[in-house]
Amino acid sequence: MVDxxxxxxxxxxxxxxxFVIIFVLFLVITxxxxxxxxxxxxxxxxxxxxxxxxRFLGLDFSTDLNSVLFYVALGIGLxxxxxxxxxxxxxxxxxxxSSKFITYPIKSARKRKxxxxxxxxEKLVKxxxxxxxx
Numbered sequence: 001m002v003d004x005x006x007x008x009x010x011x012x013x014x015x016x017x018x019f020v021i022i023f024v025l026f027l028v029i030t031x032x033x034x035x036x037x038x039x040x041x042x043x044x045x046x047x048x049x050x051x052x053x054x055r056f057l058g059l060d061f062s063t064d065l066n067s068v069l070f071y072v073a074l075g076i077g078l079x080x081x082x083x084x085x086x087x088x089x090x091x092x093x094x095x096x097x098s099s100k101f102i103t104y105p106i107k108s109a110r111k112r113k114x115x116x117x118x119x120x121x122e123k124l125v126k127x128x129x130x131x132x133x134x
Contacts, residue, residue, distance in 0.1 A: 040076060047071045048068050051071055
């Protein structure tokens with residue numbers, strides 16, 4: 001009989017937990033990498049078809065190997081620029097959310113001060129209007 005979990009006999013619970021977490025991270029990262037590679041493949045195919053599609057539509061596009069490779073490289077390069085922009089956008093969004101959390105006490109104090117100032121102004125206006133009536 002084969003003991004599949006024989007390696008886990010001498011491992012503590014914390015080491016096993018770390019092993020499981022690392023394994024899950026490995027699976028998530030692998031899935032993301034496969035998605036990016038598949039996206040790159042589809043973009044390369046679409047970029048390679050582009051000059052032929054333009055020629056089919058009647059435009060004068062060169063369809064030699066150099067042109068096709070140029071469009072493939074351009075498509076992949078633009079995809080990397082898009083991915084970089086998306087990463088920056090996500091990071092800036094997270095920074096904005098964390099700055100709201102960090103600056104909340106300051107904004108709250110400012111709001112309370114504005115409310116006190118508004119109440120004082122309303123009180124002064126009421127006192128002036130009473131003074132003019134009397």
